[in-house]
Amino acid sequence: MQVILLERVEKLGQMGEEVKVKNGFARNFLLPKRKALRATKANREYFQTQKAHLEARNLERRSEAQKVGEKLEGKTFTLLRQAGDRGQLYGSVSPRDISEAISNGGFSISRTQVPLDHAIKSIGLHPVSVVLHPEVRVKVTMNVARTEDEAERQARGEDVLAERTPEQDAAASAEGLFEEGAGPEAEGASA
Incomplete structure (x- = not known):
């Protein structure tokens, strides 16, 4: 036509x-x-x-x-989402989530104005393009984090995923193996 x-x-x-x-x-x-x-x-x-x-x-x-x-232009908006230890989100951040976060920041944006090439599936700072008019496009940053504290640290430029050392990971997994009342301490106490 x-x-x-x-x-x-x-x-x-x-x-x-x-x-x-x-x-x-x-x-x-x-x-x-x-x-x-x-x-x-x-x-x-x-x-x-x-x-x-x-x-x-x-x-x-x-x-x-x-x-x-x-x-x-250049503003940062925070989205709190559940994520695993390695930063993978349980789900993804969609254009609807982004438009709601921007709207909560005092701007009137619909989800159709947020064209995403791919869904956001990890925590971190993600640049996002917003189309306000066919001839006007701006960039904003989405700060996707698990907690407010983590979002603040990411905004300062800290790497929240690299904060744990291998020794800390090993200690945490060892603590998970020994439940209360089990393990070498419990055997010595009962003898």
């Missing part, structure tokens, strides 16, 4: 371009969200009459997004 784009659409084109897209993409996404019009003669004429208005509206929305982007 041929459509006329009413705004910039990533990986498709700029406002005013006439592009060919699959019917389902046009019917289910572009047309309902008012990002495009069918490329008919009447719609081409309508677009030409409304072009100045659409460009002004796009410029206004972009300037609003840039103002928000200046406040949001």
Whole structure:
């Protein structure tokens, strides 16, 4: 289906371009969200009459997004999650989790504005891109940790996973082997 784009659409084109897209993409996404019009003669004429208005509206929305982007750029948001000893999360951090954390920080962000290439599956500091407008993209940092204390240490640059020495790991596993009332101390006490 041929459509006329009413705004910039990533990986498709700029406002005013006439592009060919699959019917389902046009019917289910572009047309309902008012990002495009069918490329008919009447719609081409309508677009030409409304072009100045659409460009002004796009410029206004972009300037609003840039103002928000200046406040949001470089901020760090903390997410507390359960994780194993080696830092692997039990589950993963999704765009919905990230948008909720940013929204709790006082910004209005939807999950569709957080495109993740891959899910976050470990604790640590993770850079994340947020799309505020098709032409405005900012970077924020997600601090994924098990506790508030761990999040603060990660923010200072400490490696929270490398803090235990092999001797400490061995001692911890040895303590787990000997339950209360078992082991060499218990045998000597009963004799």
